């Protein structure tokens with residue numbers, strides 16, 4: 015299996031790296047303190063074509079596929095993980111709409127999402143009592159003369175307060191269980207849609223996490239993505255792709271932290287030599303570099319399978335599980351190598367450790383990834 019990046023994919027990666035090094039990394043520490051949402055940066059990323067890299071060209075996207083997308087997202091996360099997650103959710107939402115909605119609905123929303131005009135997208139699936147188990151959602155869609163009225167609340171919605179458009183899941187047929195859930199495109203400024211709370215988080219301070227209340231939000235019939243009752247399966251499909259995004263984000267954060275640790279270990283002297291020459295430090299960094307390489311390859315392998323149109327849910331779950339768990343360990347090693355300096359804000363590894371922690375939780379916790387992987391094993395998929 016050859017998933018060596020092509021020249022085109024490498025050129026998207028270079029554009030993302032250049033943008034991240036010039037516009038994201040220098041401001042990341044300040045954004046972590048201020049919590050300022052990166053509106054200008056997202057608009058700029060839209061102009062550069064980096065908000066919809068994997069979105070079909072017919073809807074204004076780059077049509078570059080999952081490998082270019084993963085490579086670019088790794089670079090953005092290396093610069094500022096808070097910006098990368100907004101990009102990742104926007105791309106996931108845009109792909110979901112482009113590939114599954116009617117052409118008219120897709121044309122209405124996707125070009126404006128990927129151009130940055132709407133700033134970003136949001137994925138409103140989870141609820142206060144339905145996170146790992148979205149089938150237990152309560153948000154209800156009731157019939158009106160021309161469409162549906164949505165009522166309920168959504169929890170942990172990345173960019174929920176800034177998204178110009180979001181996909182909202184709601185029950186359209188309460189008797190049908192998971193097959194009674196449908197997905198709708200909702201205007202971020204729709205009357206009745208309010209932000210009830212913004213979370214105060216351990217990390218990713220430049221990314222907002224909102225609790226949303228839908229109090230009779232009216233949508234037209236044609237706002238539904240696909241057929242009634244297809245919403246749960248659509249959420250699962252979107253999350254398969256989303257998990258490649260989060261694996262890429264974890265890889266990018268870990269790479270930035272490891273680079274900082276190697277740099278520091280080459281400069282910092284103890285007992286008369288750079289600390290990287292002490293076997294205890296060199297060994298930790300060697301483990302971290304090995305895990306990072308494995309995580310990168312697993313992420314690109316999942317992206318390659320997606321791009322080739324092969325089944326990839328299992329590979330995406332494995333990549334997300336391995337990348338997020340090991341990125342956390344890599345960031346911890348990077349902090350440890352810095353000693354006391356790692357624990358203070360003057361060096362970037364303290365922020366990396368806080369930012370990377372959530373990759374083990376969102377878009378399916380590590381425990382959920384193991385469920386997905388084990389179920390695929392039972393079905394005979396290795």
Ligand code: CAA
Pocket residue numbers: 103137139140145146147148149170171172192246247248250251253254327375376377378379382385386
């Ligand atoms: N692709 C397509 N269809 C799928 C699918 C997939 N990957 N996985 C399941 N389905 C279909 C099944 O085939 C089944 O359809 P049938 O009834 O026709 O057979 C249906 O969906 C129900 O499947 P399950 O019985 O497997 O469903 P389940 O309730 O047992 O759940 C689960 C399975 C994998 C645990 C799922 O609940 C899950 O992924 N949970 C985690 C949710 C999650 O990741 N949430 C993150 C929210 S987004 C986020 O974090 C926001 C952010 O902003 C970053």
